[in-house]
Amino acid sequence: MARAVSTRTKAIWTVAAWIVALIIFFPILYTIITSLKSEQEAIAGFNLIPSFTLESYGEVQSQQNYFKFFMNSVIIAVGSTAIGVLIAVPAAWSMAFAPTKKTKDILMWMLSTKMMPAAAVLVPFYLLFRDFGLLDSRAGLTIMLMMINLPIVVWMLYTYFREIPGEILEAARMDGASLWGEIWHVLMPMAVPGIASTMLLNIILAWNEAFWTIRLTTTEAAPLTAFIASFSSPQGLFWAKLSAASTLAIAPILIMGWFSQKQLVRGLTFGAVK
Numbered sequence: 001m002a003r004a005v006s007t008r009t010k011a012i013w014t015v016a017a018w019i020v021a022l023i024i025f026f027p028i029l030y031t032i033i034t035s036l037k038s039e040q041e042a043i044a045g046f047n048l049i050p051s052f053t054l055e056s057y058g059e060v061q062s063q064q065n066y067f068k069f070f071m072n073s074v075i076i077a078v079g080s081t082a083i084g085v086l087i088a089v090p091a092a093w094s095m096a097f098a099p100t101k102k103t104k105d106i107l108m109w110m111l112s113t114k115m116m117p118a119a120a121v122l123v124p125f126y127l128l129f130r131d132f133g134l135l136d137s138r139a140g141l142t143i144m145l146m147m148i149n150l151p152i153v154v155w156m157l158y159t160y161f162r163e164i165p166g167e168i169l170e171a172a173r174m175d176g177a178s179l180w181g182e183i184w185h186v187l188m189p190m191a192v193p194g195i196a197s198t199m200l201l202n203i204i205l206a207w208n209e210a211f212w213t214i215r216l217t218t219t220e221a222a223p224l225t226a227f228i229a230s231f232s233s234p235q236g237l238f239w240a241k242l243s244a245a246s247t248l249a250i251a252p253i254l255i256m257g258w259f260s261q262k263q264l265v266r267g268l269t270f271g272a273v274k
Contacts, residue, residue, distance in 0.1 A: 028250065034243035042239035056244035063241075064227060066248055073223035073252075075138055076213075077206035080145040081199050084153045087146075089195075092157035093183055097166055107158065110151040118148075118211050129216055138221045141213060145206045153202055160194030161187065200260055207253045224249035 034042050035057065036050035060066070095103045125144070126135075134140030164187065172186045188195065210225040217226055228249050231242045 028254075031243045031246050031250075034239055035247045037240050037243075039238055039240045042243070056240040057248070060231070060241055060244045060248065064230060064245075066227065069222060069224045069227035069249075070252065072138060072221055073207055073225075073249075076141045076145060076221070076223055077203045079138070079142040080149065080206050081202040083142065084146045084150050084202060085157075085195065085199055088150060088153040088157050088198075089183065089188070091154050092161050093187060095154075096158050096161035096164075097169060107155065110154060114148075114151055122215060125212075126216070134216075136217045136220050136222075141216060141221055141223070144212050144216060145209055148209070148212070149202050149205050152205070153198055156198045156201070157191070157194065160191050160198075164190050200257075204253060204257065 030048075033048060033050050036052050036054070037047075038051060038053055038055060041047065041051060095107065129135045129140050129144075132140075134143070168190070169182055169186060172182050177186065207223075208225070210229070213223050213225045214229055217223070222230075228242070228245045231238060231245050
């Protein structure tokens with residue numbers, strides 16, 4: 001009897017999970033469906049059966065160079081992630097294994113910066129980027145996205161490092177390991193799942209960032225978020241073309257997320273069970 005109840009409960013939760021997953025995925029699915037319609041079909045109303053035309057994709061590619069925007073997104077997302085992790089690893093190590101009375105205050109202060117409205121600091125950052133010649137440059141956007149995501153990277157790495165027994169690092173120190181040897185040869189290999197999931201999450205955040213990428217770029221360094229925005233014109237929204245541009249922009253990150261989902265889940269649950 002208990003087993004039957006358990007099986008029924010499990011089935012109910014499974015169905016509920018599928019329903020929630022479908023609700024979350026439906027906007028993406030409808031965007032893909034709309035991209036396969038003509039403009040007339042797209043504005044006609046709700047319809048889940050497209051004509052399966054690639055006309056919008058052809059027009060999108062003829063109007064804009066998708067590959068240029070794609071490469072900008074890759075360079076900016078990967079570059080900001082790599083620099084952010086290089087900075088965050090020593091910071092998280094010091095707070096996890098050599099904490100002070102102010103460590104928790106520092107962590108909370110770092111996290112509080114994510115709650116600040118981006119529009120409130122747009123003008124100062126714009127002027128700084130203009131004066132340093134970083135407007136519409138990959139270097140400028142890489143630095144910007146690294147800075148805005150750095151608090152999350154530090155917090156995640158700090159959480160992972162806290163799960164590693166400090167005695168292991170002490171043993172390495174007693175064996176003559178230097179500070180960097182301790183971090184590089186002992187800490188990093190043990191925290192690979194956590195570091196990998198942190199990098200994946202940071203790449204996703206950087207890839208999807210729209211506020212700063214649209215306002216700090218025009219043509220040369222514009223990533224795929226700006227590519228999507230370029231199809232909003234004074235004449236109105238062309239839904240089929242906009243959906244095609246959105247599909248082309250989200251496809252790479254969806255594919256990466258699909259193939260790396262095991263590593264992402266493993267990293268996010270790293271240290272959850274002892």
